[in-house]
Amino acid sequence: MDLLALADFNLVARHGGFGRAARAADRPKATLSRRVGELEASLGVRLFERGSHTLKLTEEGRALFKRTETLLTELEEAATSIASGGDTPRGRLRVSAPMLFSQMALGRIAAEFVKRYPQVRLDVTTEDRAVDMVEEGYDLVIRVNPDPDERLVGRVLIRDRLVVVAHPDLPLPAMGETAPAVLRPSSDGTGWDLVTPRGEMRIAVDPVLRLGALTMVRDAVRACTGAAMLPFSLVADDLRKGALVSWGHAKAPPIEIWALYPSRRLLSSRVSALLDLLKESFPEGQAEELAAFAGSGR
Known part of the structure; x- marks a missing residue:
C-alpha cells in the first residue's frame, strides 16, 4: 500500500472534501483526487461516494480511516519530533x-x-x-x-477502600436490626458485611432511597436520610470534620x-x-x- 496515498486519503476524509483538504494542505485538488483514486484502485474498493455536491465515506472508507488515522498521526509526530531534535508533546x-x-x-x-x-x-x-x-x-x-x-x-x-458512613444522629444498629440505606440503582439491597468497632458483622439494610451518582448518595447521607457504602476518598473530609461517622469498612477487595x-x-x-x-x-x-x-x- 502506498503510504503517501493513504496519507492523502486521511487528509481528504478528515476535512470532508477534496477542495477543503487541498486548501488546508496547500496542495492541488487534482493531485489529491488522483492519489485517492489510485488507492481505491489498489485496494479494489470505493472509499468515497462522490455526489454532485457531496463527498461521503463508504463503509470501507470509514473502516480504513478509523484504523489508520491514529497510526498516521503517530508517524507524523515521530518524524516531527526527530526533525526538531526533541519529544515535545503535541x-x-x-x-x-x-x-x-x-x-x-x-x-x-x-x-x-x-x-x-x-x-x-x-x-x-x-x-x-x-x-x-x-x-x-x-x-x-x-x-x-x-x-x-x-x-x-x-x-x-490510586487504591481506595469502601466505608459505610452515616450522619452522627443515625446510630449503628444492633445485631439483627435494619438500617435505612441510600444505595445506587444497581446495588445489592440486602445488607453489608463490615468490619466495625464491635468486630465483624452483617448489617441488614432498608433501601429508602436510590440515587445514580455517588456525590448524590453522599449528600443524602449528610441529610441523615440513611447510611451508605462509599469510597473513603469521597467522605474523608466529612469524617475528619465530624459531619459523618464511620460504621466500619467493607469486607471487600480494594x-x-x-x-x-x-x-x-x-x-x-x-x-x-x-x-x-x-x-x-x-x-x-x-x-x-x-x-x-x-x-x-x-
Whole structure:
C-alpha cells in the first residue's frame, strides 16, 4: 500500500472534501483526487461516494480511516519530533474517565496539563461505561477495577477502600436490626458485611432511597436520610470534620483506579506526559491523597 496515498486519503476524509483538504494542505485538488483514486484502485474498493455536491465515506472508507488515522498521526509526530531534535508533546489526546474521579480531580489536572503542554489538544470524555478504547480511538482510559484485557496495559493510580458512613444522629444498629440505606440503582439491597468497632458483622439494610451518582448518595447521607457504602476518598473530609461517622469498612477487595492504554502502540509523548502528571498528583497512590487533592480545590 502506498503510504503517501493513504496519507492523502486521511487528509481528504478528515476535512470532508477534496477542495477543503487541498486548501488546508496547500496542495492541488487534482493531485489529491488522483492519489485517492489510485488507492481505491489498489485496494479494489470505493472509499468515497462522490455526489454532485457531496463527498461521503463508504463503509470501507470509514473502516480504513478509523484504523489508520491514529497510526498516521503517530508517524507524523515521530518524524516531527526527530526533525526538531526533541519529544515535545503535541497533537490530540483523547481520554475517557469515570464520573467521580473526573469530578474530584481531573478538571484541575487537565487544566494544569494544557498549561504545561499548550501544543496538545486534550479531550476528556466522562462516562462510567467500559469503553472499547481501541475501537473508539481513545489514547488513554481511566477505569475503576477494570476487567483484564490482553490488548491493554497500564498502571494503578490510586487504591481506595469502601466505608459505610452515616450522619452522627443515625446510630449503628444492633445485631439483627435494619438500617435505612441510600444505595445506587444497581446495588445489592440486602445488607453489608463490615468490619466495625464491635468486630465483624452483617448489617441488614432498608433501601429508602436510590440515587445514580455517588456525590448524590453522599449528600443524602449528610441529610441523615440513611447510611451508605462509599469510597473513603469521597467522605474523608466529612469524617475528619465530624459531619459523618464511620460504621466500619467493607469486607471487600480494594478499589483500584487504573490508567490504561493499548499494548500494541508505542507510548506517545502525550500519554507519557499525562501519566507523569497523574503520578505527580498522587505519588503514593493512596485514597488520602485523592481526598486531599479534591479538598484543596474547594
